[in-house]
Amino acid sequence: ETGVTQTPRHLVMGMTNKKSLKCEQHLGHNAMYWYKQSAKKPLELMFVYSLEERVENNSVPSRFSPECPNSSHLFLHLHTLQPEDSALYLCASSLILVQGQSYTFGSGTRLTVV
């Protein structure tokens, strides 16, 4: 384990379903991130949280809704997704939200929308 745990590892959902992805870290980090990784594309930053406050929403559709109830947990709530949303969703954390920080990544959730 890398220190950042993501569940579930795999998720298949229909376009009308509602599901949530979970990310947990006990590294004492104060910044957490959601990334989307599609095949052969660079990682796309979706959301950034610092000290439980959202500081970045990178033009993400409203069918993705993040939640950070405390500094150790981050959720991504999903509803009414489209097939093009199928991807690997990665959570990461860093000690603080400043440039140059080293990231710790989770193993990701492989999402398939049918």
Place this chain on the structure above:
Amino acid sequence: KQEVTQIPAALSVPEGENLVLNCSFTDSAIYNLQWFRQDPGKGLTSLLLIQSSQREQTSGRLNASLDKSSGRSTLYIAASQPGDSATYLCAVYRSNDYKLSFGAGTTVTVRA
């Protein structure tokens, strides 16, 4: 906006050959550059971090160089092994920006 490009997209070599992976970025005003490894279906593991003031960084068989003025970094992996098969991504921090910009990665296959 920082654009990060990695060429080639895929590479296959026989075991024992040295690997050379390239990364280029459009904005040379960077804070640091990082190389990551990603195994299939897994998250990213940090390999090397080069500060903008450094020219290279080494860890075991891995050596990364940085030429900030030309917007390039190269990752060298000496005497490749089948266990080196993975996707390698580079990412840069621009100065005055807390966000990492990633390349799409180079997928390496080392044949036994």
